[in-house]
Amino acid sequence: MNEIMAMLTPKTVDLAGGGKGSGEVTPQMVAAVIHDLKPDVQRYAFLKYSLDESVKGVLFDNCYLDTVNIALKGGWKLKGDEDAGTLSILSDMVLEESINPSICSVCNGAGMVNNKGSCGVCGGSGRGTGISVRKTAKRLKVSKHRADHFWMDKVRLLMGRYIEWEHDIDSALKRLTRTG
Numbered sequence: 001m002n003e004i005m006a007m008l009t010p011k012t013v014d015l016a017g018g019g020k021g022s023g024e025v026t027p028q029m030v031a032a033v034i035h036d037l038k039p040d041v042q043r044y045a046f047l048k049y050s051l052d053e054s055v056k057g058v059l060f061d062n063c064y065l066d067t068v069n070i071a072l073k074g075g076w077k078l079k080g081d082e083d084a085g086t087l088s089i090l091s092d093m094v095l096e097e098s099i100n101p102s103i104c105s106v107c108n109g110a111g112m113v114n115n116k117g118s119c120g121v122c123g124g125s126g127r128g129t130g131i132s133v134r135k136t137a138k139r140l141k142v143s144k145h146r147a148d149h150f151w152m153d154k155v156r157l158l159m160g161r162y163i164e165w166e167h168d169i170d171s172a173l174k175r176l177t178r179t180g
């Protein structure tokens with residue numbers, strides 16, 4: 001997380017605009033530096049940094065179609081009741097976790113526990129456990145064995161895609177610090 005990312009929260013971004021204060025990051029400024037990225041990556045950035053919620057429907061639809069294509073190209077062998085609906089839930093689940101990562105339930109995302117130092121559960125990262133085998137099994141309505149031996153691999157694959165997107169966004173946003 002760089003400083004620009006930290007500034008891109010609903011609390012610090014003045015969506016009403018018109019602010020003359022220096023160091024303020026506006027959606028327009030972000031749009032100006034990320035406009036070379038793929039449209040879905042731009043939508044992802046707007047949604048992740050709470051700049052524009054209206055892109056959500058299109059982004060989730062497009063990511064679902066991508067997931068179907070990835071599944072077809074990868075020759076995923078669906079079993080039993082698994083179908084396009086399962087892929088849809090998988091796609092939404094990974095995208096939601098990527099945009100809005102779960103936080104550690106012990107330290108509430110702070111990484112510290114009551115001035116006792118680093119949180120032992122998350123190792124001070126403040127991050128939650130992400131998408132577990134149990135969560136995957138429950139959401140996709142499959143057995144834990146099936147989740148563990150088939151679906152977790154797909155979760156990691158899709159997750160990796162959004163990590164790449166975030167790197168692209170991060171590089172683009174670094175230009176704000178340089179020009180700002």
Ligand SMILES: [Zn+2]
Pocket residue numbers: 104105106107108109110111112119120121122123124125126127
């Ligand atoms: Zn913690």
